[in-house]
Amino acid sequence: MSRPYRLLVKNAKQLVLICKNSEKYLTKDGMQNLCVIENGSIVIGSDGLIKAVGPAETIRAQYAEALFDKVIDAAGMCVLPVLVSGLVDAHTHPVWAGDRVHEFAMKLAGATYMDVHRAGGGIHFTVEHTQAAPASDLLASLRSRLVRMQRAGTTLAECKSGYGLELQTELKMLEVIEEARRSLPINISATYCGAHAVPKGKTVVEATEDILRVQLPRLKERMSAGTLRVDNIDVFCEQGVFDLSSSRSILQAGKQMGLNINFHGDELHPMNSAQMGAELGALAISHLEEVTDAGIAAMAKAKTAAVLLPTTAYILRLPQPRARDMLDAGVIVALGSDFNPNAYCCSMPIVMHLACVNMRMSMPEALAAATINAAYALGRSHTHGSLEVNKHGDLLLLNATRWEHLIYQLGGHQELIRYVIIKGDIVYDNNKILDL
Numbered sequence: 139m140s141r142p143y144r145l146l147v148k149n150a151k152q153l154v155l156i157c158k159n160s161e162k163y164l165t166k167d168g169m170q171n172l173c174v175i176e177n178g179s180i181v182i183g184s185d186g187l188i189k190a191v192g193p194a195e196t197i198r199a200q201y202a203e204a205l206f207d208k209v210i211d212a213a214g215m216c217v218l219p220v221l222v223s224g225l226v227d228a229h230t231h232p233v234w235a236g237d238r239v240h241e242f243a244m245k246l247a248g249a250t251y252m253d254v255h256r257a258g259g260g261i262h263f264t265v266e267h268t269q270a271a272p273a274s275d276l277l278a279s280l281r282s283r284l285v286r287m288q289r290a291g292t293t294l295a296e297c298k299s300g301y302g303l304e305l306q307t308e309l310k311m312l313e314v315i316e317e318a319r320r321s322l323p324i325n326i327s328a329t330y331c332g333a334h335a336v337p338k339g340k341t342v343v344e345a346t347e348d349i350l351r352v353q354l355p356r357l358k359e360r361m362s363a364g365t366l367r368v369d370n371i372d373v374f375c376e377q378g379v380f381d382l383s384s385s386r387s388i389l390q391a392g393k394q395m396g397l398n399i400n401f402h403g404d405e406l407h408p409m410n411s412a413q414m415g416a417e418l419g420a421l422a423i424s425h426l427e428e429v430t431d432a433g434i435a436a437m438a439k440a441k442t443a444a445v446l447l448p449t450t451a452y453i454l455r456l457p458q459p460r461a462r463d464m465l466d467a468g469v470i471v472a473l474g475s476d477f478n479p480n481a482y483c484c485s486m487p488i489v490m491h492l493a494c495v496n497m498r499m500s501m502p503e504a505l506a507a508a509t510i511n512a513a514y515a516l517g518r519s520h521t522h523g524s525l526e527v528n529k530h531g532d533l534l535l536l537n538a539t540r541w542e543h544l545i546y547q548l549g550g551h552q553e554l555i556r557y558v559i560i561k562g563d564i565v566y567d568n569n570k571i572l573d574l
């Protein structure tokens with residue numbers, strides 16, 4: 139006898155699929171018209187993949203004889219709930235020791251991000267603490283941060299290294315990410331970000347040489363041996379950090395190793411990072427507060443996703459990324475929390491809210507940016523980012539009659555999210571806090 143299906147969720151008031159024609163990403167018009175089924179059901183197989191999704195009546199007729207490990211009947215709940223595709227966080231720095239709450243106070247008092255960085259704080263402060271921390275401590279804090287993201291609806295998160303800046307600590311961080319990937323249900327896309335800052339006492343040229351001659355070759359060995367899985371390569375391309383030419387050589391070397399180019403660009407100064415990334419075939423560029431019109435046009439043409447980070451612009455009081463101009467130009471706009479010791483936010487619902495209010499995105503645009511387009515930025519939109527047959531059964535069940543409440547209720551996700559489901563397993567039940 140065939141194995142039962144893992145999960146049936148039936149009679150949801152709304153089922154927010156995002157898209158339904160295997161789109162790899164959505165741009166302006168597509169983002170405005172998300173695929174939503176009124177009164178829908180979804181079936182997830184024993185392999186964790188979606189087997190069927192559609193109107194409740196159709197699914198009922200097709201699966202009348204089927205067996206399920208678990209059935210959630212939305213009709214039996216006091217508020218008829220909504221099902222939404224799991225959220226994707228396209229940019230996080232979740233592995234570190236030592237918080238920077240003292241720097242938050244300095245910034246509130248007027249110091250800029252680069253003032254703190256040049257004075258030896260910022261990334262350098264976190265590097266010192268992360269280098270000294272045992273891997274077990276880093277793993278414990280990473281686990282609790284990922285669980286926190288998961289409770290806020292994130293089912294796939296990008297996770298960067300970048301607080302080592304030398305081989306041993308960068309490897310330690312990537313190993314911790316690998317262990318989290320193996321032991322937690324949340325999906326992870328791992329990013330090597332050894333060029334996150336120029337280590338104290340080194341020049342940019344020396345730091346670049348170390349990455350090209352020491353760090354990347356060792357990483358390649360570990361990836362070939364199957365002991366580390368790394369998906370993306372990142373650089374902080376910024377005035378006073380990695381300039382355009384060193385960024386280019388590091389990103390190119392990563393690409394030759396099979397990594398997706400996905401880097402920090404045009405954040406504090408216009409660096410022409412967008413043009414350079416588009417030319418290199420970057421899958422994504424993050425920040426872009428200072429992107430130029432030419433950079434926007436180049437990204438649209440190259441299908442390089444713009445990962446916008448509303449928390450950073452908000453906390454650092456930067457100019458808002460030009461989301462509307464990017465959308466109008468046909469850029470694939472995605473969102474990320476940028477969780478890091480500077481921007482301590484694990485919640486994609488809050489990120490979407492900020493994107494709507496501060497960057498003037500509509501709610502459907504923000505949800506598309508936090509699902510299918512964020513998955514595209516990570517090279518995962520064939521398996522994640524929408525509720526379509528054969529994709530992962532990653533979804534949220536909301537105690538709300540319309541999906542827009544997830545964005546509208548600022549900071550309300552804790553009460554709104556009833557279940558987080560990954561590959562058909564309930565990994566978070568708001569009524570029965572599971573110890574993950």
Ligand SMILES: N=CN[C@@H](CCC(=O)O)C(=O)O
Pocket residue numbers: 231260261264374402405450476478479480481
């Ligand atoms: N801008 C560079 N990197 C991070 C900040 C990292 C940190 O300050 O620790 C960012 O994306 O915002």
Ligand SMILES: [Zn+2]
Pocket residue numbers: 229231402424476478
């Ligand atoms: Zn970042």
